[in-house]
Amino acid sequence: DIQMTQSPSTLSASVGDRVTITCRASQSISSWLAWYQQKPGKAPKLLIYKASSLESGVPSRFSGSGSGTEFTLTISSLQPDDFATYYCQQYNSYSPRLTFGGGTKVEIK
Amino acid sequence: QLQLQESGPGLVKPSETLSLTCTVSGGSISSSSYYWGWIRQPPGKGLEWIGSIYYSGSTYYNPSLKSRVTISVDTSKNQFSLKLSSVTAADTAVYYCARHRYSGYDLRDFDIWGQGTMVTVSS
Secondary structure, eight states: OOOEEEEOSEEEEOTTOOEEEEEEESSOOTTOEEEEEEOTTSOOEEEEETTTEEOTTOOTTEEEEEETTEEEEEESSOOGGGOSEEEEEEOOTTSSSOEEOOOEEEEEO | OOEEEEESOSEEOTTSOEEEEEEEESSOSOOTTEEEEEEEEOTTSOOEEEEEEOTTSOEEEOTTTTTTEEEEEETTTTEEEEEEOSOOGGGOEEEEEEEEEEOSSSEEEEEEEOOOEEEEEOO
């Protein structure tokens, strides 16, 4: 199985900060990675797919990069609505299961 | 606008079978571009994919749950369902249904989610 490790697990930041979250795969997944945002009591929302493609309707301050085993989600200027937990998800076709990272909670500093 | 809505009992006894249904509205479940999936999230924890189904009935399951999981589809009702047998307290979670994008070759990401339903396993 492919394991997904996110870091940090918690991040404290202020409005306007540039924020970067990392997701590492235990083996290469090419660019088959998605990022989600989840707010308390709500379902996850797809932000980024195929490592760097912005889902329709998602603000352009969100961006994704990486390939192989290391990926990043960047929020260029953190907004009040962005305080949430972020998850990565791999969907490598050669893995028998789809797996999520453990999550990164972005808190107000 | 496509919407998904989970329904089913919020309380299940240990050793029994958890049964949930997801109703799709605003679009057809019989699309060639999507599978339909179940994902769960224990309280305070991360997300776990359970399995996904195509309108034809083709399924993919998480190997760690495969022996206990059955996912089925009813295209006439635009619904798909989850059954998880022999439940324990470890199966207590919010259960989400979601639209699972499909390339024609493999499964991709989940682009539309239901609001989720809490299921507690307790006697």
